[in-house]
Amino acid sequence: xxxxxxxxxxxxxxxxxxxxxxxxxxxxxxxxxxxxxxxxxxxxxxxxxxxxxxxxxxxxxxxxxxxxxxxxxxxxxxxxxxxxxxxxxxxxxxxxxxxxxxxxxxxxxxxxxxxxxxxxxxxxxxxxxxxxxxxxxxxxxxxxxxxxxxxxxxxxxxxxxxxxxxxxxxxxxxxxxxxxxxxxxxxxxxxxxxxxxxxxxxxxxxxxxxxxxxxxxxxxxxxxxxxxxxxxxxxxxxxxxxxxxxxxxxxxxxxxxxxxxxxxxxxxxxxxxxxxxxxxxxxxxxxxxxxxxxxxxxxxxxxxxxxxxxxxxxxxxxxxxxxxxxxxxxxxxxxxxxxxxxxxxxxxxxxxxxxxxxxxxxxxxxxxxxxxxxxxxxxxxxxxxxxxxxxxxxxxxxxxx
Amino acid sequence: xxxxxxxxxxxxxxxxxxxxxxxxxxxxxxxxxxxxxxxxxxxxxxxxxxxxxxxxxxxxxxxxxxxxxxxxxxxxxxxxxxxxxxxxxxxxxxxxxxxxxxxxxxxxxxxxxxxxxxxxxxxxxxxxxxxxxxxxxxxxxxxxxxxxxxxxxxxxxxxxxxxxxxxxxxxxxxxxxxxxxxxxxxxxxxxxxxxxxxxxxxxxxxxxxxxxxxxxxxxxxxxxxxxxxxxxxxxxxxxxxxxxxxxxxxxxxxxxxxxxxxxxxxxxxxxxxxxxxxxxxxxxxxxxxxxxxxxxxxxxxxxxxxxxxxxxxxxxxxxxxxxxxxxxxxxxxxxxxxxxxxxxxxxxxxxxxxxxxxxxxxxxxxxxxxxxxxxxxxxxxxxxxxxxxxxxxxxxxxxxx
Numbered sequence: 001x002x003x004x005x006x007x008x009x010x011x012x013x014x015x016x017x018x019x020x021x022x023x024x025x026x027x028x029x030x031x032x033x034x035x036x037x038x039x040x041x042x043x044x045x046x047x048x049x050x051x052x053x054x055x056x057x058x059x060x061x062x063x064x065x066x067x068x069x070x071x072x073x074x075x076x077x078x079x080x081x082x083x084x085x086x087x088x089x090x091x092x093x094x095x096x097x098x099x100x101x102x103x104x105x106x107x108x109x110x111x112x113x114x115x116x117x118x119x120x121x122x123x124x125x126x127x128x129x130x131x132x133x134x135x136x137x138x139x140x141x142x143x144x145x146x147x148x149x150x151x152x153x154x155x156x157x158x159x160x161x162x163x164x165x166x167x168x169x170x171x172x173x174x175x176x177x178x179x180x181x182x183x184x185x186x187x188x189x190x191x192x193x194x195x196x197x198x199x200x201x202x203x204x205x206x207x208x209x210x211x212x213x214x215x216x217x218x219x220x221x222x223x224x225x226x227x228x229x230x231x232x233x234x235x236x237x238x239x240x241x242x243x244x245x246x247x248x249x250x251x252x253x254x255x256x257x258x259x260x261x262x263x264x265x266x267x268x269x270x271x272x273x274x275x276x277x278x279x280x281x282x283x284x285x286x287x288x289x290x291x292x293x294x295x296x297x298x299x300x301x302x303x304x305x306x307x308x309x310x311x312x313x314x315x316x317x318x319x320x321x322x323x324x325x326x327x328x329x330x331x332x333x334x335x336x337x338x339x340x341x342x343x344x345x346x347x348x349x350x351x352x353x354x355x356x357x358x359x360x361x362x363x364x365x366x367x368x369x370x371x372x373x374x375x376x377x378x379x380x381x382x383x384x385x386x387x388x389x390x391x392x393x394x395x396x397x398x399x400x401x
Numbered sequence: 402x403x404x405x406x407x408x409x410x411x412x413x414x415x416x417x418x419x420x421x422x423x424x425x426x427x428x429x430x431x432x433x434x435x436x437x438x439x440x441x442x443x444x445x446x447x448x449x450x451x452x453x454x455x456x457x458x459x460x461x462x463x464x465x466x467x468x469x470x471x472x473x474x475x476x477x478x479x480x481x482x483x484x485x486x487x488x489x490x491x492x493x494x495x496x497x498x499x500x501x502x503x504x505x506x507x508x509x510x511x512x513x514x515x516x517x518x519x520x521x522x523x524x525x526x527x528x529x530x531x532x533x534x535x536x537x538x539x540x541x542x543x544x545x546x547x548x549x550x551x552x553x554x555x556x557x558x559x560x561x562x563x564x565x566x567x568x569x570x571x572x573x574x575x576x577x578x579x580x581x582x583x584x585x586x587x588x589x590x591x592x593x594x595x596x597x598x599x600x601x602x603x604x605x606x607x608x609x610x611x612x613x614x615x616x617x618x619x620x621x622x623x624x625x626x627x628x629x630x631x632x633x634x635x636x637x638x639x640x641x642x643x644x645x646x647x648x649x650x651x652x653x654x655x656x657x658x659x660x661x662x663x664x665x666x667x668x669x670x671x672x673x674x675x676x677x678x679x680x681x682x683x684x685x686x687x688x689x690x691x692x693x694x695x696x697x698x699x700x701x702x703x704x705x706x707x708x709x710x711x712x713x714x715x716x717x718x719x720x721x722x723x724x725x726x727x728x729x730x731x732x733x734x735x736x737x738x739x740x741x742x743x744x745x746x747x748x749x750x751x752x753x754x755x756x757x758x759x760x761x762x763x764x765x766x767x768x769x770x771x772x773x774x775x776x777x778x779x780x781x782x783x784x785x786x787x788x789x790x791x792x793x794x795x796x797x798x799x800x801x802x
Contacts, residue, residue, distance in 0.1 A: 031514055032583070032617055033639075051499035053457065075498065093501075097476065098452035100494075100501035107508035107515035113432055114508035114515060130543060130552045138541040140588075142531060151531045163662070166567055182433070187541075216433055261564070 029119045034104035043083035043120045058094040063376040086122030087380025090115050112180045112230045128191040133201035134160030145253035149220035159207035169263045171270035171394040172209045176279030183214040189379045206394045217245040247286045274298025276382045288320040296336040300385040316363035331366040336392045340370040342381035430520045435505035444484040444521045459495040464777040487523030488781025491516050513581040513631045529592040529784050534602035535561030546654035550621030560608035570664045572671035572795040573610045577680030584615045590780045607795045618646040648687045675699025677783045689721040697737040701786035717764035732767040737793045741771040743782035
């Protein structure tokens with residue numbers, strides 16, 4: 001009990017000074033009552049897990065340190081990391097070869113599993129914090145897709161005031177998760193609702209609806225391939241294979257459902273799509289083949305298949321059925337064409353996104369390229385991307401369809 | 402790949418017959434692409450996890466079998482259970498003494514952690530299935546509570562038609578999770594949204610709003626006690642301690658927020674509260690002290706503290722500040738007073754709920770008592786409870802405040 005610790009402090013001052021100096025506190029991403037993982041102001045993370053009969057326990061930050069944990073006499077294993085950069089970091093524990101989630105953490109869907117995560121605050125940064133401003137609502141919807149012949153789950157952010165302004169119609173951003181994640185990622189890990197709440201309250205973004213769909217789709221009757229380990233070539237192959245099915249689901253089932261269910265503006269000028277990593281690839285695939293439906297495009301650490309290939313294979317005349325062939329026409333149609341990457345991401349993402357940027361420049365294709373300083377292929381990069389992208393949407397109306 | 406398995410079937414007929422006889426298939430509660438856990442028509446569950454360096458892996462169904470798993474030459478551990486009863490079953494894996502979630506399962510918040518779960522279908526039962534009927538929406542809301550001085554998260558079910566019938570107002574059911582669970586339980590595990598969708602489509606229940614709040618609350622400035630293992634006396638003590646804070650949060654922050662945010666009917670005749678286990682205890686505590694606010698009460702495998710004590714301590718004249726003292730007056734005020742328990746629940750729940758039933762009968766207090774046949778202290782009991790309870794709500798209006 002806290003008061004017992006306080007009592008102990010009165011008795012043993014030195015202990016308390018040592019505690020204060022370290023000042024570790026439970027992470028905001030912990031489950032109710034869990035004291036670990038703990039973080040300090042420098043961004044160090046202390047992890048602790050009970051595994052009395054284990055021979056080896058490792059801490060595995062997916063984009064960070066991989067550390068052997070130390071066994072304590074009480075059967076708990078502990079370790080403290082070096083300072084981590086701010087943001088949300090996925091991690092797992094490897095207990096005698098079994099890769100599992102930490103019971104002390106909330107569960108976040110990534111890597112095709114419910115993994116653990118820890119949030120390191122960024123000092124002075126509040127754009128993704130819950131603040132005392134009007135809040136939109138995140139709604140869960142189920143829609144029946146004739147493409148997949150299944151009920152599909154999506155999350156929909158409705159901006160503040162949606163319920164009280166009964167006549168108003170809103171533009172729509174379709175916002176996709178990455179490979180191995182699902183439709184909950186942009187809310188749970190990305191805090192997209194708070195990012196939009198804060199931008200809208202500051203009048204920096206138009207009130208908009210944000211639709212977060214489940215990015216995997218198999219056609220009616222099609223079977224799921226045998227399991228492919230996360231990150232394996234087979235997995236990426238399966239996910240790419242599903243992109244054309246997802247394209248049909250979005251254009252034939254999801255968009256009609258959203259436009260029927262919510263007070264949307266249904267013309268192309270008022271419809272955007274963006275995604276991170278795999279979701280960026282899907283965004284390019286879907287929007288560039290359906291410029292009759294979309295006028296704003298965002299690729300966050302991810303872009304089209306052949307696009308951005310560092311080998312320089314990009315051919316603006318033929319790729320994507322010639323969507324880029326007419327640079328002036330493209331600029332007229334596409335009001336925002338945004339790509340970005342974190343400076344600390346692995347080289348292949350730089351090569352791909354930075355290469356795409358150069359290729360687009362060389363071909364005279366109007367676009368916005370933004371680098372996120374010091375962030376990896378992680379959610380802090382994508383929170384910043386959304387925070388930069390959303391204010392640009394639905395502001396100018398170069399064309400009317 | 403599926404077609405390779407099909408090809409193998411052509412070549413090795415005997416193998417395929419063996420497969421067909423077993424007919425294990427991935428559980429509906431699995432994460433995307435996970436082939437395990439698998440279930441068969443009899444309700445057997447096959448679990449499989451990779452733990453190549455472990456000495457011992459156990460499968461732990463919380464209200465079911467606890468089994469030693471067998472190590473296979475490939476480093477995976479497997480086991481097959483006896484047939485389990487239909488419904489949703491929480492489980493964990495114990496790997497060399499570490500109790501963790503199964504990476505193949507979706508995460509369900511229970512036991513103060515994200516645990517694993519497996520859904521065993523109940524043949525012929527569709528009341529909690531997603532069906533081709535109009536669907537309500539589940540909304541996530543955040544409200545600021547002056548009681549806790551924090552932003553609090555709740556889920557709100559809005560019935561089909563809420564958005565299109567702009568003038569219509571709806572009655573409200575406040576529906577609480579159990580101890581160690583959270584506000585997501587009634588949707589993820591309980592499928593309350595589908596239960597309501599189906600009842601409303603069949604005109605068996607009034608269209609209503611269902612509010613699912615986070616049942617833990619600490620007053621502003623109050624600290625969380627040190628962690629108490631799930632199920633320990635300290636944990637129950639902490640949860641009971643928080644009930645009066647939660648009472649203030651519900652009556653002073655949550656209800657005003659809901660009535661301000663949604664088109665509710667705000668009189669007591671149109672407000673109900675129910676909960677399971679700990680949530681039933683909280684429901685009794687809150688509703689019986691606020692009969693000015695509530696007129697329908699449900700306790701699913703849980704009821705008030707002293708109430709239902711098998712030692713027979715129930716005193717209708719004095720308990721709950723005399724709410725039961727006037728049986729006729731109580732019956733006039735409380736339109737539905739519902740308690741229930743599963744026949745396969747541990748004896749202490751029978752003693753408590755069954756004992757309460759007898760005590761209420763003896764005191765001449767009008768109530769409904771329903772037993773769920775063959776089900777344990779698990780979600781199948783509470784799905785059935787909601788399915789029996791919801792149709793009774795907001796039908797009769799004995800009084801008007």
